Amino acid sequence: MIIFRLIWESFRFAWQALRANLTRTILSLLGVTIGIFAIIAVFTLVDSLERNIKSSFTFLGTNVLRVDRFPFSSGPGEYPWWKYFRRPPGNYSEYEFLQERLQNAEAITISASSNSTLKSGSSSFEGATLQGVIFDHKEVYDVPVVEGRYFTEMEISAARNVAVIGSKISNALAAAAPIIGQKIKIRGQNFVVIGLLEEEGAGLFDLPSKDNTCLIPYGSFNKMYYLGRNGVEPTIAAKGLDSDEGLESLENEMTGLLRAKRGLKPTEENNFALNKSEFIQNAIGSIFDVISIAGAVIGGFSILVGGFGIANIMFVSVKERTPIIGIQKSLGAKNYFILLQFLFEATFLSLIGGLAGIGLVFALTFIPLGALEVYLSLKNIIIGLLLSSSIGIISGFIPAGIASRMDPVEAIRSN
Template identity: 40%
Template sequence: MVLSKVIAESFRQAWQQLTGNKLRTFLSLLGISIGIFCIIGVLSAVQSLQKEVSGSLAKLGDDVIYIDKWPWKDNSDDWWEYYQRPYPDHDDYEALKENLATANLVSYWTVPGTRTLKYEGKAVEGGYLFVTTYELDRLFSIEIDRGRYWSTSEYRNGTDRILLGHEIAEQLFGPVNPIGREVKMQGRKYQVIGTLAPAGDDLVNPLDFDDAIMVTYNNAARFINLKTRNQFGGTIGVKAAGGVELERLQDDIRGILRANRQLRPREDDNFALNELSMTTEALGNIFGVLNVIGLVIGLFSIVVGAISVANIMFVSVKERTSLIGVKKALGARQYIILLEFLTESVILCVIGGAMGLLMVVAITSVINLFLPGFQISLSVLYAIAGVVISAVVGIFAGLVPALLAARMDPVEAMRS
């Protein structure tokens, strides 16, 4: 009963502060609002960004080893050493395919620059030529929008068959169905047998084939010198067989590549074995730094806001000194006075925190409206955390003024 009266009185006093001194109270609570906005807003944005990026990178597969000359980790210190390495090539691919028993499949691809496609007097420039071996669709689960993938005989014979990315097909053919039609590239005629599904609006899309012009390795080898290791670059993807750990797969790959490249026992590897966990770990560190930055900025704002709320409470104690004396003279104990002012301080800070959460919701809604590929969501856990942080700040901000009020001498208080 007493507690309910104290809370009711605290609400009444807090409402008087809000309505009686609107500008002062608003400015005082603004620090709390900005602090909660920085903490909860940054945490929500970073969490959403991390989820978006991790989901996009997951398309690369957590059971795939990517062989390149560049490691995915920080390579700034050994840049020249990595630069001098040869790129993986088709010979490495063949050696792995023939000897790697722990792999489910092995695929090789390279991108020898951009090309121009022509169809009935219309030309589209800027599409990148993507030369690949046959296993690519199973490695990345490539989705065909219209048409089909290459057949085994088409790949083996290097037939002039081509796959087009969604954007390239749209620009070149418009509403016309491209399947079965002939296009020209570097004077050669190719029959379009399939178009790829659009990549989507993901913020990060490691498998964006919208502007790709795909041909098989056996076909491209007829008109491009693909034997020179460092001319165009290349990558090999190795998918682990069922039940095979990536560590064992890496050991087997390392042994086969070292033998194929005739490296001596004491020579270092001249290739990098990359996996998705490397990127995830690096991104985790970056997101961790962003979280810390948001927390530091938010804490500074909250400290400023707490000082402002404490100032409001000191003013409130000063204005109600005689009333405090009357209450104590009538028998109100110290803890009642203490609880009353602490509750009022907590209510004010929670209101400030609620303002900060409303700012987060409003700004994230605007961002989500203009960035459909990246949606920021405010989790219930973060919303609760914002309210709890505000309440804790209210306790600390109101503690000293509440103690001052609770320890007043009733006679002296009534005389003031």
């Protein structure tokens, strides 16, 4: 019961302090408001930017291991790029070899892509990402078909001229007519549209997007590009099991199988790279962690100023309420009651400044920033409230300690 009494008394005194000298209190709390705004705004912008950048790399898939010539990572001691360039690319024979033998993969696919121009009547779409895929491609990568359907196994095996296209291609070629069932021309060949992919939206970077992607059967793609020639190479990718932490089992298994398939001797190094899709996202996360720390340090100086403002309010409050403190103590109030009363009051005042700062950050989320969508997360709101509460406790501790140690007689006579 006493804790509720403390909270109520502290809230009442904090409200009286606000009303008694509104200008002084607002100016004192401004430091906390600016400090919380600076830190939470940095955290919010960094989180939003990180989320948007990571979403731009969704084409790499999740929990996916790719067979490439070049590794995603490179560092001191790595041999020159021209040695990677001389490595042989993956091929359909290796895909079949892995498909028959892999035990630690949920699914495996092979695909190839190239930029192409798509036409329909007098309309055309330049710069489309034309991608040849197999039936299991949808088991490895996300292929959200919102209208029509995905390929059947028969269409893939027979290399039928059918296509699943993105929203930008649909908007450019369909006009007012329904896109499903419409014929489009790719490299001089007619294809029938059987599916439409879900709209992904604009990203921060010019990276492959589902919106300008056109999927066709792998065999149809091979007929047009003769894979392995003209710089167009297939990519093998396997989706790991959820129980395989870090895809270590899948990586070890694929390494052994590929070495065996390519006839590498035990003393020879790998002539392929196994790239995890999470590597780039983890690297991005590490960079933004550093940015967040730097922003927090800068915002911390503003909060420090705000802490001095809270301390100033509390010293003045103790001075003005010295006779009241004496009366409370003469009526039996314990030292801890007075201490907690002023600590709660300092915390309430600091929370008011913190809430104002969080409110400013929330207002920031409504400002259009192009492709960057700013989102204030619950985590950042909690961080802001905890920071402002901590500043209030730290700033109010010394004034509260002074008030709690006052002699009741001297305090009453000080009026």
